[in-house]
Amino acid sequence: MSQNQALIFELSQPGRVAYALPECDVPEVNLSEMIPSSFLRTEPAALPEVYEVDVIRHYTALSRRNFGIDNGFYPLGSCTMKYNPKINEDVARFAGFAKIHPYQPEASIQGALGLMYTLQQDIAALTGMDQVTLQPAAGAHGEWTGLMMIRAYHESRGEVRTKVIVPDTSHGTNPASATVAGFETITIPSNDRGHVDLEALRSVVGQDTAALMLTNPNTLGLFEEQIVEIARIVHEAGGLLYYDGANSNAIMGITRPGDMGFDVVHLNLHKTMSTPHGGGGPGAGPVGVKAILTPFLPKPIVAKREDGSYYLDDNIPQSIGRVKAYYGNFGILVRAYTYIRTYGPEGLRQVSEYAVLNANYMMHRLAPYYEISYPGVCKHEFVMSGKSFKQYGIRTLDIAKRLLDFGYHPPTIYFPLNVEECIMIEPTETESKETLDAFIDTMILIAEEAATNPELLLNAPYDTVVRRLDETQAARKPVLNCSCG
């Protein structure tokens, strides 16, 4: 492929169409008799004119320039790129799920409300929480929702608490969500074992502490062994604990945030519950809370009457309000519910056990070749450092780019920020030992190439549709649309 891939706009030929709308079957009236001409376009929008075969070939060509889980191994740390089951996709397209309106009478959406109610219950049981809202559209949206509830809780007690504490290994969304919820962020360093530094925590908690946000296992793939003590420290200071559920794939049926002492938790259904990432979304980020926070849940939640019927409960007087139009990303909730029903409680536990076994196996096999940042037992993911390759002029980015030539999606790189030249690997449970072995062998080969032929890595990738792209230029002189009009 030496040619640029055409933009759809570049395929346009005047007079072609790709649609077939019905003739107007009502008596037609001149547009300007219905709408004043000052409100009407003087020039039509310059959309392309193509026919249906162009549309299909164009997007098929684009899809072939993209890499998904169905194309191959995708060990992207902190993203849980597990297999996206096909039954979930089929079910979400059933007319009774896809073609229903949020403002239909409740009696006409009992199946949908029942599904949501059961999902609320299942997520509560899975996380050890008392009540769940399905409204948040993504993890970050869930974080903000949870923090707004924490803020409302403190305010209801007449307390002014302005600070949210996060470890330096936290996801960037944690401090960003704290800001939009009106809090100041305090970042505390991790200790040399990659865990929360209890002394650092003790030194910052106080009467102004609203919450501690924690991912557990953390983003280094390590379980915070002192979580009970951490929870005690925060609670004694009057703060609450927020659980970032991005890494929940390690703990299903094994331990629960509620039992660890967390007061709020979000789950990323697009991670733990296998709903597709879609190239960046849509996701869903339901939030579970302990009883002390249920008065502040967003409105409405799905509730059940004594006669067994379901309804949308708007009667939450202390609610933080609404966080998402309608009831959340229902189509994603359907997929997540289907996933839970595919595995059941025993199956979900197996999922987490195998995810953790796969990660530990990879870590041990790679340890002779790459510096493992925190040796020992990891959970569903682990981090390595590429810094030993700097002596050859090779950075982690070069290793990642070389992986592309072997048909792999690279691991997450340069996150968490406290590990130099970080490489973060999360294999998930849906990959076979053969797949893991083949990837490990490739990583070993690349480590050898780095030492013997660094140029090979510096110029990688070779076999992709484009080679390394000039990101500096893209940011300096932004070209953000085709200006085809």
Add this chain to the structure above:
Amino acid sequence: MKHRYLPMTPQDQADMLQVIGMDSMEQLFQDIPTEIRYQGTLPISEALDEISLLRHMKQLSDQNADFDRYTSFLGAGIYDHHVPVVINHVISRSEFYTAYTPYQPEISQGELQAIFEFQSYICELTGMAVANASMYDGATALAEAGSLAASATRRKQLIVSRAVHPEARQILQTSARGLNLDIIEIDVQNGVTDLEHLESMISPDTAAVLIQSPNFFGCIEDIRTIGDMIHAHKGLLVVSSNPLSLGVLESPGKLGADVVIGDAQPFGIAASLGGPTCGYFAVTEALMRKMPGRIVGQTLDRDGKRGFVLTLQAREQHIRREKATSNICSNQALLALCASVYLSTMGKQGIQDVARLNIQKAHYAANAIRHSERLAIANTSPFFNEFVIKLPEEAKVTQINEQLLAAGYLSGYDLGLAYPELQGHLLVAVTERRTKDEIDQFVTRLEACL
């Protein structure tokens, strides 16, 4: 139990544990304190085999009244538009739907180009200079626009019209509490924002005026006049717009909007009980670096070939953490793809044709209502594909809608739910999917319910 997504065999497990130097799976979890280990089986829904699961899901699905079996006149933000059949074929390509965010551009050119084309489509329709890669939905995009305006103007007050979608205003309220912003709501007069009230409230403290056009009642706002009002005080104009209407309505950009946002659900996205949909977000060039969310830009590779990357990332949470322009991380890429395929399919002529069909059919329906003795149209302001029916004094909307449901209709939205002064008012939408017969029969049925 063996599971179809799990390849682990007992032999694999034994081999792998041996490599790690462990005797049991239990040892993998030795770092979790015993006191917080979960004992027993989680009380969650049981597993089902594939046949039983399909049957169960079909049963749940069949309990819902869907657009295939019922004739929908519901709008209020979510519409029963035609979804061209090609769309499902494209978004079912698993190279698209099973991919993550395009952080590795060399193997994500398909997604990146699709988003670049989406941004181009949104700019073309809205008349704006820059669009991002999409937001959760139109309602959260409104809240993000308010936040952007406050930060860009360093002012704390937002003025929002009550003709903006009630749920979007509720989210704006929640968001404003987080950011410590003040919200002032403006009355509605004849289905549109009360311009006198608005002008009296705008001051040098106002960060932005936020309106929707076509608004929640279907009416078209005088964007230019409102823009002039707020610009006189150096504040910003945020316009939320049903993008399908922009096939024929003048682009808000041309009329003076600084931020144009909305929901792309009308562009081939399933109604799906209201989500997931796809918010869009477009701004003037001056506000480019204040935008929330992901943005794709064009660049060149080492060999000089055109390519696309995520760009201007110095605004975003993974770089800026607590100083980011927003906490948003994901976008709605797959649904932005839906919207792009829709626009590619409709093209220059089709987007005008479908918008015109909506206008013709909605106005035909409104005329039929006007000719009814007991029904009236509440407003005289120009509208797009939605309008408000005023029912007789004694009419109960809930009962009427239940009767219409029994007759096979998803009737309009009960405006009394969100506007106490509009008890007995029904908001109905008429899309290109409704035939003349359906409209005539609906009006007849509605009259019969009174």
